[in-house]
Amino acid sequence: MSANHFQILANSEAWVVTLSGKHLATCHSRAEAYEIACKKAEELGSGEIFVHDATGELEFRENIHTPRREDR
Numbered sequence: 001m002s003a004n005h006f007q008i009l010a011n012s013e014a015w016v017v018t019l020s021g022k023h024l025a026t027c028h029s030r031a032e033a034y035e036i037a038c039k040k041a042e043e044l045g046s047g048e049i050f051v052h053d054a055t056g057e058l059e060f061r062e063n064i065h066t067p068r069r070e071d072r
Contacts, residue, residue: 005020006037019037022040045065049061
C-alpha cells in the first residue's frame, strides 16, 4: 500500500484533488483531476487514488506503482 493517498472529490462545480489531505489541484472535470493524480503518483513513484462520484460515494480506487529507474 502506498503512503501517497490521493482523493478526487466534487466541490460545488469543480473537482478537487488532494494528496494526503492537502489540496493539490482544482479541476473542471473528474477526468482532468484523475489525470493530475496519476501524473503526480508517477512522479512520486507510487500512489493510491480514491475516485468519488459527485455525491461523495467512492466509485473506484487504483494503485499506481512506477518502478525505480534501477528496477526498469
